Amino acid sequence: MAFDIDTFAETSTAVTWGDIDLDAFRTNPLPETSLRALRYMCDVEYHTVCYLRDMLVTPSHGDGEVSTFMTMWNREEYWHGEALAAVLKVHGVTVEYDQLKATRIKLGWRDRIDPIKQSIYGNIVGKDFVATHMSWGSVNERGAAAAYRRLAKLEPHPALAPLLVRIAAQESRHIAFYTTQAVKRLEESTLARKFTRFALSKVWGPVGSTIEPDEEVRFVMGYLFDGEEGLKEVRKMDEAIAKMPGMTGLAINEKAFRARGLYADIPAA
């Protein structure tokens, strides 16, 4: 089904949590493990503007639909960060502008190099790079939505689960846009398929792995996706990715998670 960008833009809203009783956390707080996962997710959501930057230096920003989507998407993700920050705040964990700034400064040279790298790739591959960008976005949004759904399942707190479900619902709309765009563009170009396959299989890493210490990535991915149940979710994501043109046989999520020590006792498919 075609994705209607106008409807998406008109219905794009900041996620709300005013009707959720966050005070419930005061009497029934979340365990340390869930808070750690939430902090990771919060950082990633707030960091979206930096992902937006990496995309804006590619030919993607010249496309009207993509540009409209990115404007709405960036704002929705910002509000996911705000919502998660509100939950963390009740637990005494504050996430403020100055802290986010300090985190971004700490990323150092890698953060400076990223847009330069993206721009070089974009200039080498040209318009076809938009397909890679869309595919990359599809994979990441799928990962984010799955993570929220898993956390809601693992931590069915009456004040947390509804919020996570709302965030996951918005992420699902993002998946729809990215995937529709990716499929269309991958179908149209051999170069796009080859370059995207190369980028996903050789460069891609789980959401947040470029901004969080590896220790945090291992912890959060293990917390959310370890075990038979987690692997089932991960394989579902990989199956969806493998359905995109030219991506047959890719199992990038499982590969990335196994590389981080997950599923050691479960044989690979």
Add this chain to the structure above:
Amino acid sequence: MSTTGPFDVSAYVRQPFGPMRETLTGLGAVLPADLAETLRYVQRRAQGTGSWLSHVLVTATHKDARITAFLSTWAYELHWFGDALTAIAGAGPVPAIRRGVAAKLRDRFGPLREAIVANLHGRALTGVQMTERLVDGWIVDAMLERAQHLAPASVAADLARIREGIARQGRFFAESATDALSHSRAAQALARRRLAMRTWPIGADKEPADATARALQTLFGPDRSWAAAIDARIDTLPGLAGLNIVRRTVRKPGRRPTRIPLRGALTRRAARIPTRKEAAR
């Protein structure tokens, strides 16, 4: 949201201007063709923020979470201001531009160049970017104000709402620009150079020069007092006296200024801006 005291970004992001179509009073009003074309010109500026953002977010500015929070909402608002203008003015042809090799290279490698150059300028560049948007907001506001006088009352009321939004955004840019310029002579020098080298309003270089010329002619005719008034406002910004960039835009609309070595220093001298030593004395 309070209009006094420091700009409250948290309050701003909570109450943005969103979709306006359902509340527009001027929908269906008949506009003169040249005014409709001019409003479409302003709409393209409002919805063409991606290119500017691509140059801004590759610099140290993206590390400042307060600024990026603001810019996320600012881009969202401009999208909807543009959408409202499309609804009012109707769809029309987008002027085609034949971009030469130099312009194509600028489009393609501009953000890459900026990402590299930004590492040399550091925080001074943030002040420049905030100043650029402040000045651009003044120009667009002047255009919309004049359009209000030329449009039927129902459309004028819609334009007034858009201007209200632009004025609110302007308070953030004014505060950030003034703060950066007053604390850094490097920011002042860079701002002088960059503002003088730009085509105004921002994004005008993505269109044929004729499109900007027609828009300004439709709105202002031979009147140049609006340009002088904005130049006078720019003169009040720390270290930016004597640039006269809006009057230049009126003289040569849509044209990219010629690169003149030491332009910043020369105009600074002509404007009698004291040097660091003189200021200290």
